[in-house]
Amino acid sequence: MNGGMAREGALERDRLADLYVAHAPEGIRLAFLLTGDWALADDLVQDAFTRLVGRLQHLRDPGAFGAYLRRTIVNLATSHFRRRRVERAYLEREAAAPSSEGNPNEALDGTMHAVLLRLPQRQRAAIVLRFYEDLSDVQTSEILRCSPGTVRSLVSRGMKTLRSELEGVTR
């Protein structure tokens, strides 16, 4: 009896470990693009993972763990910034930070990312999910819990702001 429970526990641990190895790097990248901070991204993914592990047995489709993780990361990033209310000051500090060398696009990338990070959270999430995760409007709308039309509107408004903010920047 005890042996069976121990074996079951070990199997579950292995399963959790496999899920973490499979999904954590991609989750951290997504969280970084949404927050602009590696350490925060790592924390958010840990948090998202913890929440999902608690619900793992109740997930309707455990195979879609990646999608659940993405949604949880986006929600956690949104609530993080809503809670802290220091987003603007933080992002301005980040934007002023010196960029690393080696990538010829680094300056433009840094500027573009800084502008992206200044967008309202939902516009930012919509752009990242559409253009980085390559999700469709429908998939993005499921994560953001809105209609596909709203996603298109969020992306359009975000792109408009990006264009106007980066008008003077040339490649």
Add this chain to the structure above:
Amino acid sequence: MIDEHQVREMLHRRANALPTFVVDAPKAARRARRRLLANGAIAVLAAAAIAVATLVGVDAIRARRSRPTARPRPLHRASCARTARC
């Protein structure tokens, strides 16, 4: 003029600039379990506190109800006569 393609490329470059981090799965799983246990313990404590507070509140209300109500004091005619109000 920034277009979707440039934004897409920028996002991928930024994401790929991720420093190589060690994915310590067992540690993460342990941490997740610890947090789940802590959350469970906090939930149990909170539920217990709410239950105790509810019982204390209900007791207090019952005690107040069972206390006899104060009867109105009879008027003293003598003292009443002394005052102009009567």
